[in-house]
Amino acid sequence: MIEYRCTWWAPTDRERYWLRRYTSSDKHKCVASGSYCNAMFEIGEDDILYTKDGYIDGREDRKPPVDDPRWPTACGACGRPFAAEDPFQLFGRQVYVCEATGERTTLDQAPVGSCWDAWWISERRKDGPTGCGYMVGPDHRSLVVRLPGNRDWQIDSRASNCTMPDDNEHFCWVRHGSPEDGTLHVDKNGHTCAAGAGSIAVPDFHGFLHHGVLRDC
Ligand SMILES: [Zn+2]
Ligand SMILES: [Zn+2]
Structure with missing residues (x-):
């Protein structure tokens, strides 16, 4: 694992x-x-x-x-x-x-598991709508997690297999907790569609982000 x-x-x-x-x-x-x-x-x-x-x-x-x-x-x-x-x-x-840790880097060099807010997406949506159609989460942030294989997971975006493509307000991935204190957790427990079970799949990785840990399955 x-x-x-x-x-x-x-x-x-x-x-x-x-x-x-x-x-x-x-x-x-x-x-x-x-x-x-x-x-x-x-x-x-x-x-x-x-x-x-x-x-x-x-x-x-x-x-x-x-x-x-x-x-x-x-x-x-x-x-x-x-x-x-x-x-x-x-x-x-x-x-x-x-x-x-105090470590500094640019995002292209950020290690696997790194999480950041794509503020250039969320900044202009501070008072705007939230949901996968806007790539903005419930806290008005647009969180990204670096995956193996140099892929990035935009948690608040629409999944490619979304079953509610005409609905912009639901979340294909539902997140809980926060990345700041290591409790970020993604599942299907909330206003969501029928796509998947809350996991993320890219060519080099398929797994879950549960309780602050990215784990393959
Ligand atoms: Zn050349
Ligand atoms: Zn969806």
Whole structure:
């Protein structure tokens, strides 16, 4: 049996930045990754600047000039040099902190079992409707759990096998407890549809989140 303790990650007002170069895929297919040519160089952290609406601003002002030597010159996978017309992108990711351990990370690196609020979904729905059709839970949050195989489970979203596709207000997965104190629990006990038994299935994992522990079945 495989088990992962569910850990809570809170957003900070800090962002980590990378200098990113890539070739758009309609122009070239990377021979090593099968995707597009891409390379990123981490340049550190800074305070987030928010837009009037509360979203994260792109901070073009923090982008160094194109002759800065820290810009990658070649694809990180195949080594093909970038062309002058390939984009120079300042790539930012919000920093999250695990309040139990003080550990900090960006969500792409968060370990299996990590839970966070997709606030960019829930923020604008503070006073709005809740339910799977809105991807917003009963506490007006939109909780996500990292699964094995680098998949994310949006607990408050609609299940692919939902039996009430015209009803936006029910919850395909019903959650109880909270991720902050390790009691997050997901089942079918509440206003729900007939899909499944409260488990989550992705290609590398099928299991339940019960009493703060993600467990395969
Ligand atoms: Zn490449
Ligand atoms: Zn449903």
